[in-house]
Amino acid sequence: MNITATPTAPATLDVERIRADFPILKLTVAGKPLVYLDNAASSQMPQAVIDRLVRYQSSEHANIHRAVHYLSETATAAYEAARVKLQRFINAREAREVIFTSGTTEGINLVAHGWGRQNIKAGDEIILSVLEHHSNIVPWQMLAQEKGATIRVVPMNDAGELMLDAYEALFNERTRLVSVGHVSNALGSINPVKKMIAFAHARGVPVLVDGAQAAPHLVVDVQDLDCDFYAFSGHKLCGPTGIGILYGRAALLEAMQPFKGGGDMIHTVTFEKTTYAAIPNKFEAGTPPIAAAIGLGAAVDYLTSIGMPAIAAHEHELLRYATEQMGALPGVRLIGTAQHKAAVLSFAVQGIHPHDMGTLLNQEGVAVRTGHHCAQPLMTRLGVVATSRASFAFYNTLADVDALVAGIRTVQKVFA
């Protein structure tokens, strides 16, 4: 496979110093130092974010957007400040285009309900790709079933790259939406979303990008991408679970119906009629996970202080080294060899089921994900039931790759 050089070459990361920021990385598992390679499922949290959560709960907590007392004002200010941090992180035009959700899944469901139910009719078509995570398949299937619409699927080649010609051929006068992942969670392929968006927009079709696997690893610029919606999760970004972001173009969000009804999303309520609040509040019914939102703000501060270009460059080096080392292991087949990849290695080992691999690698202190990665249509396309997946973050080291390779060799000996 050919891995392209990174366009910029920022200063190398001081990874040992970064690792010292993550208390959990000091753990031992089965008597061995933890080698955490399941970052695509969830990343770990630096002390700065943990401290921010503690400070909020210790001295700033009250409900937001309601009372006039000190704590409520403090909490509201911190929550809204986090929104602005996220706006800058993805270069949205305005903070009100940034909706706090519970995660990527809720963000996609919000669009399926708030935009889809208004705009998708019987006979309409929604374009997804074969690489999608279930969370970017099932909400659209549910909508399609309700409305009598059809799902069309962009195929990929054997390397795990979406086929743009086939994508373009899927468009017709019934195409209403494209919803596509920025980076494949199972294979790491970086999809050509900018080109896909430009093609869709030329035909008046809006595009949602599932950025769950991209936001932690790439510089995300929603204006440069020109996407209409962009959804991602906080817990893959060194933040807490239960928080995520849906970016939406202001004009689209304003025209959409709310997803959930309740407090904080209304303008006036009578039993005859309710008028809704302006965005973003229209989409944030009920008391949100305030601490988690503030924690996510602290997480993007932390990532920004390191620099996303430096993070991307370090992870690229990890991918290059891991691909080389793993590729040289007898009996190991890498699954997903796209030219443009994030630091995700899915692999199969001859004669060893991924679950056995995962259990025995754990015994070496190495945490990998095994299974179908919530991407069963992709597994079907690949002709496998499951894979093992090592997914890297900026706090991983070349020594972590060595530990993975040594672990696989050990497991191969058990099964020899």
Add this chain to the structure above:
Amino acid sequence: MSADPKALYQEVILDHNRKPRNYGELDHPSHHAEGVNPLCGDHIHIALELQGETIERIAFKGESCAICKASASMMTAAVKGKSADDAKTLIHEFVDMATGRITAQDGPHIGRLAVFSGISELPMRVKCAILPWHTLQAAFNAEPSTSTEAEADPMHTPLGDA
């Protein structure tokens, strides 16, 4: 009992994984069922032929991890030639052992299946070991398919007439 997975992956399990007994399909089985673990995508098919009360033939097929395959292989070897009632007793003993409700010593029929006793210390893998047993129970219950995540767990439904 040991929490060390390496102790679980001992030679007898690895041997059954490499050379599974009773692997394949049966023509005209009297009972069969398909079991899936939707969490990992593993699936297994079990077919058997009852003559009177006796399991005359039994076979399994499927794609699964070593724990599941060895469990299925040893299960088929253990119940072949036994009565359906004895097989059902063993299903309960095995599932109770794998889920940690009883120790291997508390199961009078467990015998060599005690090699799976360590699985109760690996909660994420318990379902791998018990999938074949659930599937055998589903076959007895005349349920064509079962799942480790089924709403109606065959182990919690009354035993059907064999």
